[in-house]
Amino acid sequence: MTQPTETNPTAKQITWQSVKEELNVSRTQAGAIDFDGYRKDKLRVIERHTKRPLLVYAVDFLNQQKVNACKGDVSIDLSDLQGFREILKNIKSKKVDILLHSPGGSPDAAESVVQVIRDNFKEVRFFIPLAAKSAATMIALSGDEILMPAAAELGPIDPQFSIPDGAGGRLLTPAQALIDQFERAKMDIQDDQRLALVWAPILQIYSPGLYQLCINAITRSKELVKEWLENFMFKKTANKSQLAQNVVDYLGDHNNFKSHGKRVPLSKLQELKIVAKDIRKEDATLWNLVEEAWYAIEHTFGNTGAYKLFENSKGVTLVKIVQTVIQPISAGR
Numbered sequence: 001m002t003q004p005t006e007t008n009p010t011a012k013q014i015t016w017q018s019v020k021e022e023l024n025v026s027r028t029q030a031g032a033i034d035f036d037g038y039r040k041d042k043l044r045v046i047e048r049h050t051k052r053p054l055l056v057y058a059v060d061f062l063n064q065q066k067v068n069a070c071k072g073d074v075s076i077d078l079s080d081l082q083g084f085r086e087i088l089k090n091i092k093s094k095k096v097d098i099l100l101h102s103p104g105g106s107p108d109a110a111e112s113v114v115q116v117i118r119d120n121f122k123e124v125r126f127f128i129p130l131a132a133k134s135a136a137t138m139i140a141l142s143g144d145e146i147l148m149p150a151a152a153e154l155g156p157i158d159p160q161f162s163i164p165d166g167a168g169g170r171l172l173t174p175a176q177a178l179i180d181q182f183e184r185a186k187m188d189i190q191d192d193q194r195l196a197l198v199w200a201p202i203l204q205i206y207s208p209g210l211y212q213l214c215i216n217a218i219t220r221s222k223e224l225v226k227e228w229l230e231n232f233m234f235k236k237t238a239n240k241s242q243l244a245q246n247v248v249d250y251l252g253d254h255n256n257f258k259s260h261g262k263r264v265p266l267s268k269l270q271e272l273k274i275v276a277k278d279i280r281k282e283d284a285t286l287w288n289l290v291e292e293a294w295y296a297i298e299h300t301f302g303n304t305g306a307y308k309l310f311e312n313s314k315g316v317t318l319v320k321i322v323q324t325v326i327q328p329i330s331a332g333r
Contacts, residue, residue, distance in 0.1 A: 014288050019295035035300045040315055042293040047313035049289055052095045052125075054313040055087055056293075060301035061103040069322040070307050075105030076113065076135050083310030084116050086318045095123040098143070099290065101297075104134025107159060107221050114142040114228060124232070127279065128152045129294040134160075134260065137251065138221065142228040146269070147279035149287065153263040157225060158254040159217040163206065175214035176254035182211045222248040233275050247272050 026038040046054050060066045061074040098117070104110075117124060117139075126132075126140045128148035133155035140146055140154060159175045185199045226244040234240035250256055250272060251264065269276035279287045300306055308320035 014291045014295070016295050016298065019292060020299060023296070023299055033303070035296070035304060036317065039293065039296040039300055040311070040313075040317070042289070042296050043311065043313040044315075046097070046286070046289045046293060049286060050097060052097055053091050053093050055084075055091075055096060055098045056297070056309060056311040057084070057098065058101040058297050058301075058309045059103065060307040063301065063307075066301070066307045066322060069305075070320070073320070074103060074307065076102060076139075077106050077109045078112060080109060080308075080310075081112055081116060083308070083318045084113055087310050087312040087316050088116065088120055090314050090316060091120070091312060094121055095125075096121045097125045097127060099127045099129065099293065099297075100132045100136060100140060101128070101130055101294075102132055102136035102139075104132075104136045104138075104155070107135050107138060107217070107224060110135040110138045111224055114139055114224075118142065118232070127290050128154065129290060131155075137264070138225050138228075141225050141247070141274070142232060144232050144275065146274065146276040147282060147286075148266055148276065149280055150266050150278055153265055154269065155264055156254065156257045156260055156262060157221050157248070157251045158257075158260065159214075159221050160260055161210070161214065161217070163210075172260075174254040174260055175217050178206070178210065178214045179218075180255075218252060222252045225251070234273075243273050247274060 023033050023035065023038055026034045028034045028037070043054050043056065057080070059074045067074055096117075124143040125145045125147060126143040128140060128146060129152060131153050132140050133153075134157065137154040138157050141157075146154075160172045161175055161178060162170045163173050163178070181202075185203060188195045189199060226241075226248045229244035229247060230240050234243050237243060254260070266276055266278060279290065297309065300309070305321040305323060306319045307322055310318040
C-alpha cells in the first residue's frame with residue numbers, strides 16, 4: 001500500500017487504528033512511543049497546508065477515570081489563560097486556526113479566552129473534530145468560521161448552576177430550569193396557599209438571590225455571544241443584529257433542548273446562518289490532516305496522564321498531567 005506523504009496525505013484512509021500503527025514505529029531514542037513528536041509533526045503539516053498557524057485546546061473530558069483523577073479540572077476556567085498565552089507567544093500571523101475540543105465551563109473564563117484570541121488575530125477559524133459544548137460553543141461562535149465534520153457537534157449555551165441536592169451533594173442545574181421552578185412555585189402558592197408547605201423544603205435549599213442570578217447569567221451568556229457574532233462572524237452581514245439574536249435565542253434557551261448536553265449538529269448551525277461548514281466538503285485533504293492530528297491527540301490522552309493540552313504548530317506545548325497510580329491485582333486461588 002502506498003504510504004501517505006505530506007503532499008499526498010490521502011494515499012490511505014485515516015483511522016484511529018492507522019494512527020496507532022504509525023505511532024508504534026514512532027519512537028524516541030529511549031525506545032518509548034514518541035507521542036509528543038508524532039503529534040507535533042501532524043500539526044506542522046496542517047500549518048504547511050493552510051499557510052496559517054494552528055493552535056490546539058483539547059481536553060480529555062470523555063475519560064471519566066481521568067476526570068476523577070484530575071478532580072474535575074476539565075472545564076474552561078481562568079487558569080486556561082496561561083495556556084493560551086503560552087502558545088500565542090511565538091505566533092506572528094494575524095490569521096489562525098484553532099482545534100477545539102472541550103466540555104465548556106465558565107462563561108467569564110470563556111470571555112477572557114476570546115479576548116486574548118481576538119486581541120491577537122483578525123481572522124479566526126475553528127476546527128471541531130468531535131465536540132465543543134457549552135462555553136466552548138460560545139468560544140467557537142467568536143470565530144469567523146467553523147469547520148467540522150457532520151458527525152461533530154456543538155451544544156446549548158444556557159448557563160448552569162451548582163446547587164445543593166438536599167443530600168449533601170451538588171447538582172449541576174440549568175439556570176432556566178431553576179427560574180421555571182421558582183415561577184411554578186409562585187403560581188402554585190398564589191392559587192393555593194396550602195401548597196407553600198409543599199414548596200418550602202424545596203425552595204429553602206436555594207441561596208438568596210439565586211433567582212436573579214439565574215436571570216443575569218442567561219442574559220450575560222446571550223449578550224456575549226451576540227456581541228461576538230456581530231463583531232466577527234456576521235460583521236459583513238446587513239442584518240447581523242437579527243441573525244445574532246436568532247442564534248442566541250435558540251442556543252440560549254434550555255427549553256429548546258431539555259438537556260444541556262444535547263447535540264447541536266452542523267445542519268442546525270447552518271439553518272441558523274452560522275458560518276459553519278462541512279470540512280470534508282470544503283477541503284478533504286485538510287480534513288484528513290486534522291483527523292490524523294486529532295487521533296494523535298486522542299492517543300496521547302489515552303496512553304499518558306495528559307488531560308488538558310495547549311499546543312501550537314510551532315512546537316510550543318503546555319500540558320496538564322495527572323499522576324496515575326496503578327494498583328496491583330492479586331490473583332486469588
